Amino acid sequence: MSDPVAAIEIDHLSCKFRRDEALHDICLTIPTGSVFGLVGLNGAGKTTLIRHLIGGLRPQLGRVRVLGEDPTLTPESVMQRVGYVAEEDALPRWMTVGQLIAFMRAMYRNWDDKLCRELLETFSLDPTKKLADLSKGGRARAGLLVAIAHRPDLLILDEPSYGLDPIARQDILEAVVRTASDEGRTVLFSSHLLDEVSRVCDSVGIICGGRLLEIVAMQDLSERYSEVVCELVGGMSVPPQISGFFGWQNRGREWSVAVDRSVHADDSSIRDSLGSHLILDVRAISLERWFAARVAANGTTVATASPKVEVVSR
């Protein structure tokens, strides 16, 4: 269970805010060098999970290790090796970009001035400009700059591109790719912009209602799941309950459903299961469709599942 090279190890982590369960028995191991996407709806528990990783919340139940250490016990050593971009626009707006850089440079031992200058140029940031005078995209770039200029071993991005323009989002994705391309660096990328996640992540985990539903490697997604488009005979308004079929979606006369390929390994099995219903298409599933199907099926799938350790493959 314990991986000596794991960048992140979460072991049976649970968290309750008064009576509301924010996280339920999360087990997750992210190996060093991977780009992991954490996807979920608003309020699913992504930020709460990330707060545990940066030491902002002390685990009530369970254990969290970041780069082999407890972030609440030794934040000074863990956070030296972690870059973090917060969900909220939380940079000190009274500072200029130059002051922010000077402040952060003093915090991190491994600050790379050359990389910092490069990023300033790439992001077209003026060091004399106040953060308050920058656009939201400008502040996001400044936040990203200070998160990666010390060449962190682990980069945690909590909804970094939410509400940003396409160019700023592109800059963020490039930074993720750049960080990941450095030997042995890990990225945890939380977002609900699934096209971005699918472009940069090696593996994706779905979190829903505080539960980690599933983790899948991006390259395995199309092997593990397919999308079937069909027409139900007699214009049925309620889709049939078939083992391995989940997340039915009605699109006029057509229905779309995700199919678990571990249950239905070949197309003939799908045809047999659907019986007289007319199959229009069987295709590779997109991340977005898989996410929607998984979240929709959450109530039935997860309730019976016992918590298991999810280890991301590299």
Add this chain to the structure above:
Amino acid sequence: MNETLAIAKYAWTKFSVIVNGFLAAAALGLLIAGIAWQVELPKYIIGGALSLSYLSLILCFFILIGMCSLSFRANSLDPNSGYDQWLMRLPIQSWKLAMIPVGLVTAWLSTVWITVALLVRLFDGRALPLSQALAMSASAIFFYSLVWKPQRSGWHRIALLVVSLPLLYIVAFGVLFVMEEAPQWLPQASMASVLIYAVSIGFAIHSVKQARVSTFQQSRSNAAVVSESPRRDVKQLSFVNSSDALQWHDCSRFQSNKPWKALGVVSLALLLIAILPLSGATAIVAFLVLALITMTLTSSRVEPSVHGFQSSLPSYLLASPIRSRSMAWIRLRGYAVEHCQLILLASLLLLLSFLWQENRATFWRWWINVARESSAATPIRMMVTIYLSLLVVAIGVSLRVLCIQLYGHSSVVLWSTGALLLSLATPISFAIAWFIQQTSWEHVDLELAKWRDWLYKLFFVGLAIKLVVDVIFVWLTTRHLVSALEAVRIISTWSVLVIAAAFAWRAIWPATHLPNLEVPFTTVLMSATLVFPLSICFAAPLAVEANRHRSV
């Protein structure tokens, strides 16, 4: 609906609730006064009810002047225009945008002034000049224009407002002054007020035009835009280490608030000087009040506490690699220095009370009396020891409050600070209230002698509690936050400080000259032990750690 009416309605909807509330309060006051008069209740009830009405109407008067300015979110420190941004985006000509508030304020002030003039004519028979309404309007319009005009910096605007206030006062009431002092010049004064009114309108239109250019054209020729431009040179910053950076961060974060803090302290000190006659007791009360106010002002160095399960620390500090204990100690030190500075500023201002002849006489009488009984240096020695003691008490209390604030949880901060301040303020205020009522020093001496045994017992209880609390915090902190060596170093430094302070106090306090003021050294030492805070050095890191790594 035309533009003017629409904008007037827009302004009214922003203020209607407040204005209606005050008008209701005024009506209620009148109703109560009427009923009280009918049923012949005591006069003070009628007076109180009428005061409520009067106060409500005065507030209503000023709120409506504010409403007419259409500067709903004006911030004097913001170099940009205070004119309503949304209105400036509307397709309305600039002169009209200026004329609508001008018209509104003129109508409002004229209505009020004509009503006052009619009432005075009715009850007093005197005729007040109606041109006064224009003069008051001109004054208000000049004030609006200063708020609307974009400036190079916020402080530039504040300086302009401060300098202009006496001039605006003269403009506003000039006609009345002329009527009282030189009535033969009244026609000329009225004519001048009309001219000033016309000039004020021109200035208002100019200000609105500039405000629109500044906001939407981003013209380089505009002062407010230039002040924010990247051409401004920023000094290259460099920090030795993360502690140095955090110190700079805490100092610079509320740099713009500092003049406000100083202004707050100055105003309060001046108010206290004006209302309190000088005596030993009132000087102590004034000092303590100022210490409390400066404590509140200095507390803005720390992030405001938050509700719920989040940390009050911003995420860039929360996820920074700075140690919790370093963060705590840097903040303690910075806070103590700034609070000391503000208290010293306030103390210097209290010296202004000597501008009053009566205060000087009182002081010299006391000085001569004390010096005659002992030596010439005795009064100054007494003042220095009392002042330093109070300073240490004030700083110690505020640092304890800071520790609670560092925890960052609103409800904990509120309840703990309240309980701490109440537990300190209650006995102190009772003691001061008792002391102020005393007329003879001998009586005070006798009473104190009676209390001395009790005070000693309380001293021991206080000391025991303090030591237990200190031990708990040291034990909790040395488990993982502070090493045993560091703890020993802190405790040793604190012990040396306490002993040195006790010796210094004993050396300065003029007990040899005034034997009835003799205080045993053990008492001084015990007091120093109580007053000098030790637990804060250990409680502050714990508070920061708990704030940073929240337990839910």
